[in-house]
Amino acid sequence: MIDEIGANSKELLGGDIQIDSGADPLPNRTIKELSSLGLVSKSVNFFTMLSDKNDSSIFIDLRAVDDYYPLYGELKTEPPKANEYLFSQGDMPGILINENIKNQLSLQTGDEVNLMGRKFIVAGSISSVPDLARSAVFGEFAIISKGEFESFELRSTNSFLRHNYRMKINTEQFAQNNAKVISMFTGSDNIRVKLPKDSAQNLRSIIDNFSNFLNLVSVSAMIIAGIGISNTLLSFINQRSVSVAIKKSLGFSSIVIKFIYFYEIIIILFATSITAYFIGVLSPLIANYMIPEVLGLALKPSFSVANYLNIAFIGLLIVLIFSIPSLYSINSIRAMDLFRNTFQPVNLYFSRRNIVYIVLLTFVLVTYFVLQTKQQAITLSYFFAFFSSLVVFYFVARALIFSLKRFKGFYSNSYKIAYRNIVSKKSLAPIITISLGIGLTLLLTLSFVANILNKEIAENIPAKSPDIFFVGINKNEKSKLEDFILDKDDQAELDFRPMVSASFVSLNSVPVESIVSDNNPSGWVVRGDRRISWLKKPRENSPIVKGDWWMNGDSDNMYLSLDYKVASDIGIKIGDKITLNILGREVEGSVMNFRNVEYRNFGTNFAIIINSAYAEKLPYEYVGTLKSKLETNEIQAQIIKEFPNISSIKIDRIISKVSEILNKIFIAVSSISLVVIVIGLIVIVSAILVQANLRKYNNLIYKILGVDFSTILKAMTIEFALIYLSLIAFSISVATMASYYLIDNIFALDWAFNLNLTLILVLSTGIVTFVLILVANKNMFNPAVYPLIRNE
Amino acid sequence: MSNEAIKFNDVSLIYGTSTNQTKVLKGIDFNINSDEIVSIVGPSGSGKTSIIMLAAGLEKASSGSICIHSNEITVLNENELSLIRRQHIGIVFQSFYLIPNLSALENVMLSLEANQKYNMEDQAVELLTNFGLSHRIDHLPSELSGGEQQRVAIARALINKPSIILADEPTGNLDEENSQHMMELLFDYTKKNKTSLVMVTHDSEMAHKCDRIIEIKDGKIA
Structure with missing residues (x-):
């Protein structure tokens, strides 16, 4: 049973071990050494623009994979086995797109699309990927072959590239080989090693x-x-x-x-x-x-x-x-x-x-x-x-x-x-x-x-989870969307939260990189862009466990409320000063309280919340969730038709694997x-x-x-x-x-x-x-x- | 109460299946009066102990009738037989059969409590003292000699003042001195209380001290 569940964790990671080398690929010598310890599947992720024949464009997360992909689990497509087209020698290279791209550009299998100046044929749509790529569900995600990626001749110095290597370690002397791979990259600043247990925090x-x-x-x-x-x-x-x-x-x-x-x-x-x-x-x-x-x-x-x-x-x-x-x-x-x-x-x-x-x-x-x-x-x-x-x-x-x-x-x-x-x-x-x-x-x-x-x-097993997750809701569109949905189903459960992107800069003026180690379980909160929100009072499902809520109305100072576990893992205390980069401007705020945050229901929950009086000065948009008795595909299709600018994601995709x-x-x-x-x-x-x-x-x-x-x-x-x-x-x-x-x-x-x-x-x-x-x-x-x- | 304590009328006892039957008793008839001391003698396997078990209602006769103080017991159910035993019968075994995890006093008290007689500890102590066991009251059976254990077993049988005492080779496991002492205790009690005593024994000297001897041979009264 443990083996079976372990195998599922490996599916979530996409391998026995994953090595992220960032913008630079691993040297050939290292790849050769890795190959002696197991099968290595290489992939590169980067963001780029995809356009249809009408020149409608969309910003996508593109993954270029080799023909070993996926090492564990199955890449499910519609039509089935559409991924085989990626590695065939057809007249035109193939691309697999996810449902969000398909819906937003109204693409069908066989349609032509432009990717970085080259034409690709839509080989099919991605139903699910074994290695739970977040953007595959919540964003716009596509897959091409690594061979086609090579033909773009992108230089490795391009900082937007993310090189990943997933390995299926040789079963003979598995533990030793696994340990050897980990030891190869121990102490490296730029290379991160992920294990199956790191694949999904909740699981x-x-x-x-x-x-x-x-x-x-x-x-x-x-x-x-x-x-x-x-x-x-x-x-x-x-x-x-x-x-x-x-x-x-x-x-x-x-x-x-x-x-x-x-x-x-x-x-x-x-x-x-x-x-x-x-x-x-x-x-x-x-x-x-x-x-x-x-x-x-x-x-x-x-x-x-x-x-x-x-x-x-x-x-x-x-x-x-x-x-x-x-x-x-x-x-x-x-x-x-x-x-x-x-x-x-x-x-x-x-x-x-x-x-x-x-x-x-x-x-x-x-x-x-x-x-x-x-x-x-x-x-x-x-x-x-x-x-x-x-x-x-x-x-x-x-x-x-x-x-x-x-x-x-x-x-x-x-x-x-x-x-x-x-x-x-x-x-x-x-x-x-x-x-x-x-x-x-x-x-x-x-x-x-x-x-x-x-x-x-x-x-x-998310019975209570919402059916659809919305991102990019413009302030003006929020109430219209709300009315539209309630008109279709007056019992629908809607939850909209204002949000803005921010990144963590420092804690008590000490740069965050020097405080949080690579293997800190809450390191994800302080790395990269994080969406933050604000509230006038704490929610019932995320109560305060330490500290006090702030007095509403102070628009000059920023106050922060943090996830208690995150604060404990990172070592943040009440009264600490945190500097965030919000829309390019560095702002210092005081930590006022810690909350017990529930992430598991796939609802709109935030690790960092700030005081609404301060936040309302910022330009913001909404994210939201919908739980409805209506058939999910049907209501989503109607929303896409009525609100083409709002991205809506069916949650069942991500929760099915979990x-x-x-x-x-x-x-x-x-x-x-x-x-x-x-x-x-x-x-x-x-x-x-x-x-x-x-x-x-x-x-x-x-x-x-x-x-x-x-x-x-x-x-x-x-x-x-x-x-x-x-x-x-x-x-x-x-x-x-x-x-x-x-x-x-x-x-x-x-x-x-x-x-x-x-x-x-x-x-x-x-x-x-x-x-x-x-x-x-x-x-x-x-x-x-x-x-x-x-x-x- | 009639003078007739025990009456066996054409009593037979058969063990085994219809194809492999052992006829233990074959048409036994006898009466034992209320103040009579009777010994049952006979060779091993002749059916002596079976008579004791039938009289105590611990075994069902295959045919015939058995009366205890004019009550026909062959037609009684388990609970009614238990009541007859509690009210009228005291049993003494060759192997004592004391409860091993209870003290001498507790073994005797058990018999009183079975009859729903409470707060009679003094009476049990007195009886044990009369039997020369005052210093052994709190001892477990394993801490007593054979003679002492048999005295406890007799005290347990007599504490309820039964009108019938059934004894199955009560001195079989005892030396001569202890045997004599045991018999004195039983005889004294029966005479003083005008009780019937039915005693299975191999000891002809002991048998001849009784009022009457019933000899059993091959399941019949010889």
């Missing part, structure tokens, strides 16, 4: 979060597996207590018996790990079969011996850590119990020696696992949280026992039976409380995180959530197993003593309810704190408590657990006394 954070979520699930799965092993092994030893005692009476020492069982476990681990690995390797095929084809999720099985050994080693460490307290319970089974026919249910056994073993092995496991993850500090904190929760639930069990002892006067025979089962000296209530508590807490935590993550992804990826992540998170439920149930089942034998035996004794079925059932219900109710509050609290920490600090999303989800999970887990308890004790419904009396 990057979601993919990172998905990766975080996978990390969380993998740690949880390990812990769950460990508790499951511990409980199952304890149940296994309880069932074999007579056999262990007989072995001891025959002269086997505890350590020999422990090794006998340990070897059994290792053999089982070996067999199950191989089986599980093959099931895991082949599971993508099943997933492909089950996931709707329309979502285009093509998962590929991948087998690696190294991967298997890695997983088997982690599995071995988990088995060792969690089986030690169970295996050491063998020490408490005595051969003398055979003579007295009194076998106590054994409990987890912690001696100084095995605590030392457990601590050492846990240290090895945590270190080994953490070193393999990217988010090492986070992974470490997951482990810490888990071990802390173990302690919390141990004390919950103790608190329950303490409280019940205070209420022993409660008169009901069912309650009394339940009470004795919980408070007795060798009660298994603490193990059950810890297992159930951890199981429920993990289930709640992961479900809270998955729910918020999925909600976030669902919100990013949506595709988000859908895939959404499915992944949903599928993993199901896995979480299954692993949660495993712990619960193991907790039930621990007490199954003792409970069966006790129920038979109760029956002999004349306790009827309904009383036993009520007692079991009360016992379960007391344990479950005691841990619910702590599980919800721990899960709430853990999910808040994860969502707020690591996933950087908005955390919200979901009461319905909590109730559903707590209730359904309780019901499922109790049903499993009844199933595990099904003999209670018709318990045969005969085997007990016969000592069978």
Whole structure:
């Protein structure tokens, strides 16, 4: 799944790696060196004029590509495969144009156009490009072959050229080759290297979060597996207590018996790990079969011996850590119990020696696992949280026992039976409380995180996004456009914002280039031209998180409001002085506040806002968005006809690729959530197993003593309810704190408590657990006394 | 209450399927009076324990009728049988069958609580003290000797003052001294409370101390 999503990120970038060399191409020697590390696709971007046969002109972003383009994904055209014409030896060179050029110049496939004094034939229109070129959607964009570009004989000193090299790195020694390419350009001032994760900021954070979520699930799965092993092994030893005692009476020492069982476990681990690995390797095929084809999720099985050994080693460490307290319970089974026919249910056994073993092995496991993850500090904190929760639930069990002892006067025979089962000296209530508590807490935590993550992804699959984005709306045309649209659809949602182009010059008189490094995630804000806007008061969807709004009316001074994240990344503080170049004039303004800016809905949002009193002196135009129930193509065609000077862009083009990826992540998170439920149930089942034998035996004794079925059932219900109710509050609290920490600090999303989800999970887990308890004790419904009396 | 505590009338018990049947009991008839002490003897596999289980309502007879204090129990359901056990019957096993994670006192209290008798801890302590276990009250079964465990098991059976005591080889796991002591406890109680005691035993000396002996051979009364 990660590979598939990674491949999509590569599509967004157009390669495994992208090198931007700016106005100058890379030297041939460098290109040769790059070619030895992978396939190199060269392209050049520049702005130029395109005119039709009527000499109507338009300023376009032109991309010249070689025949390797695109390295990943597909260039979709109308008619299909029109791009092949670019590299054919036709009478006239071909050009692919995007829909904006097509609409504005009313061009059709086969029409002639002029480009820098040469005639080109329109080979087709671009439906989508894999490497999400912003101008392909929001501007006027065209593609020609690199061969035709060469024929223009433009000098490399032309500063408007942008040379890009995208690479598909050789798969053999991919990591080394990738690192080598990066190192070739490290420290270079003019050359920038971009990786797939840099291709789209919004997706990057979601993919990172998905990766975080996978990390969380993998740690949880390990812990769950460990508790499951511990409980199952304890149940296994309880069932074999007579056999262990007989072995001891025959002269086997505890350590020999422990090794006998340990070897059994290792053999089982070996067999199950191989089986599980093959099931895991082949599971993508099943997933492909089950996931709707329309979502285009093509998962590929991948087998690696190294991967298997890695997983088997982690599995071995988990088995060792969690089986030690169970295996050491063998020490408490005595051969003398055979003579007295009194076998106590054994409990987890912690001696100084095995605590030392457990601590050492846990240290090895945590270190080994953490070193393999990217988010090492986070992974470490997951482990810490888990071990802390173990302690919390141990004390919950103790608190329950303490409280019940205070209420022993409660008169009901069912309650009394339940009470004795919980408070007795060798009660298994603490193990059950810890297992159930951890199981429920993990289930709640992961479900809270998955729910918020999925909600976030669902919100990013832009149902709320506008249908059309307008640019270049003249002040005089704004109200006419507004009236025209509302006349067609009076429910249409319109949002117009004034804007002006500006560039960032300095922060506190220090040139911006010396402050912001190349890899600063918010560097895009201070590089090149940026559109800024103004408001009289902050919007609800971008509230102030620091500082105060300015007093309206001061037209002499410029005040700035910045995106909080941008300010944090760049290191801007309230009160700092920022100099902007607005329409050729440098203006200094004071930073007054920071806002939480929402870019993800493709609406009109601005990283920089200035005070409207100052801004209204500037010449400006509007940008706007439209969301309408009308068919997008139809309303766009009518607007183009009525307002030929306004550029309108259908947003669905840009969101389709993003949506595709988000859908895939959404499915992944949903599928993993199901896995979480299954692993949660495993712990619960193991907790039930621990007490199954003792409970069966006790129920038979109760029956002999004349306790009827309904009383036993009520007692079991009360016992379960007391344990479950005691841990619910702590599980919800721990899960709430853990999910808040994860969502707020690591996933950087908005955390919200979901009461319905909590109730559903707590209730359904309780019901499922109790049903499993009844199933595990099904003999209670018709318990045969005969085997007990016969000592069978 | 009639003087007849237990009545078996032509009782048969068959285990297994229709093609592979084991006839454990074949038309057993006997009456046991309210203050009578009866021993059931016979070779292993003759069906002695099966009689105890049928009398306690823990096993269903294949045919015939069984009455406990004139109540026909073969027609009763599980809950009604539980009620009969709670009100009239105390059972003592050869292997004690104490609940391992409960103390001696808690095991005895369990029997009281099954009968919805609360705040009777003093009575349980007194009984255990009478049985010489005052210093073992809070001990788990695994911390008690065999004799002590059997005394706890007997205390558990007697604490509700049952009118019928069913004992399945109660001294089978005990030494001679403990066996003697155990029997004294049971005999004293039955005589003092005019209770019926039905005891399965292999010990002919013990059997001859009873008012009557029922000998079972091949599923029939010999």
